[in-house]
Amino acid sequence: MQPVTTTDHVSANYRYIAAYNEVNARIGQRQHALSLYITLIVGLIAALVASKQIEESNTLLIEWLVYGFSIASVCLVLLNYKYEQTLTNLRQYLAELERLNNTSLELPSYNTETRWTVNANKARRFHDFACAVLVGACNVIALGVFYKVYPEQFKPSSCVIWVTSIVAIGSVAALLSMTRFSHKPKWKKI
16 A cells, blocks of 8 residues: 555556547547538438428528528538647647657657658648538538529528628638648657
């Protein structure tokens, strides 16, 4: 039995493993957010098409359904931002652990060396591209379906068209600029 004065510290190895497991969980959650976005979009398109069958005159404002595409796009951007910030924070923590006792001078360090993080960020950039393409394409498809199913309500001067278009462009721009929040090592290996 240990003396009462001894404090129990969790070793750096266990902390590193726990933090890396959290990184993997957040990457998985980011992928799930993309799946959720696609599911919402498919559901909204199905509701848009199906609503034509049940519409009674002046009882259903279909424009409110079209706003759902903008809301889904903004939510995807916010979730991607959240996950990017969380991943960056965790990778900075991992970098600190990799530098304990100057071990990064003797061993390769994934989170502290630029050569590893730059390539990892380049690879992760494809997720941002995929999200941006999906948001742009899904909003164009949504407006196309709206035009095809409800041509009498599709007016270029309509607020719903402008809001959906502006939010889609803003969401695509935000997703493409997400890399500036990626982890960048503060130290260089000497």
